[in-house]
């Protein structure tokens with residue numbers, strides 16, 4: 406599918422965005438392991454979360470769809486998943502495969518997991534290694550590094566004190582979920598704080614997770630109690646519209662009821678440092694997650710240097726941040742972001758290449774990018790590389806490029822934000838009509 410985006414001067418409006426992807430996955434997973442029912446509202450009906458839903462049904466979990474974004478999950482309790490008859494397909498979703506492996510490690514069943522071509526290239530040893538240390542048996546291509554993977558879980562796992570070499574919420578979550586099946590305390594220490602949705606939701610379901618600095622720990626064999634979960638809007642989806650408002654000559658966007666968990670909102674700190682006008686208002690808490698409204702208005706932007714602990718707090722926003730940087734005066738340097746090479750595409754390479762097609766000046770570093778901002782962009786044909794965030798970032802770039810930008814492979818957007826093209830068209834058309 407192709408997505409065509411024309412240059413726009415104005416983007417204005419108040420919107421909501423679909424439910425958070427990370428929280429939607431976790432609500433399904435924890436709901437499945439809990440006692441009693443979990444009703445999920447504002448569940449993200451993107452392909453990634455639907456892959457988790459399908460896998461859990463294959464594992465015997467009853468999940469009813471009660472209407473738009475409303476699901477009723479009948480929890481099976483810990484260790485009661487059924488052996489699937491068929492291969493479990495995580496599609497394009499790293500979160501599905503890695504978190505599910507953590508859960509399967511503690512169930513005495515055999516399962517095979519696969520995914521699409523992109524997922525079958527992404528490193529799985531970062532979770533299979535600690536899970537094997539806990540007692541799970543896992544096989545896969547390249548010594549268990551790549552999917553398809555086969556796993557045989559154990560009724561009882563060994564607790565683990567794990568120091569992760571990467572700041573990854575998927576690694577942290579896989580080990581914590583497996584830790585639920587271990588007798589004793591399991592801990593994970595990470596090099597920088599990654600998103601903490603698993604810790605928050607475990608607490609909300611009645612399993613306390615203690616944090617000391619960069620270490621989190623939980624006691625295994627605790628009972629999870631099913632709870633209603635209303636999923637906040639996805640900050641990573643909102644970021645595309647916030648970025649567009651910041652870089653267009655006449656931009657002003659408010660996103661309401663969006664998740665404002667500080668482990669996710671590093672992008673706002675960077676926008677502010679670049680000179681963007683923005684305001685944030687926390688209005689409440691949904692299932693242990695802060696929620697509120699964010700407004701960003703157009704303003705003159707300047708380049709910044711980022712790296713270190715902020716990177717995991719804006720990891721999925723870096724593709725669109727490179728677009729903002731291309732529109733800012735001066736140089737932006739992003740370092741310490743090597744993890745982007747292991748996403749749906751190598752996002753350092755793909756963003757540099759595709760933005761380059763529009764005339765942006767981007768240098769690729771081993772662990773980041775240098776963007777020389779301020780060069781005028783020219784519409785062109787670009788590719789998504791099968792990566793939803795690259796597709797949406799390039800659509801935002803298309804708004805400021807002269808002429809028309811055509812994004813090939815735009816169907817990738819369906820994994821996290823199916824109504825993105827419609828919402829973008831609505832906001833720019835409404836603004837044009839004014």
Ligand SMILES: O=C(O)C1=C[C@@H](OP(=O)(O)O)[C@@H](O)[C@H](O)C1
Pocket residue numbers: 426427428499500572573574575576578599600720721744
């Ligand atoms: O745990 C999660 O829900 C996610 C964690 C991040 O990945 P890593 O854990 O690989 O950094 C992020 O990029 C991904 O979109 C979702």
Ligand SMILES: C=C(OP(=O)(O)O)C(=O)O
Pocket residue numbers: 453497498499500501721748749794821
């Ligand atoms: C990296 C992402 O997701 P996942 O790892 O779940 O495929 C993402 O959504 O940008």
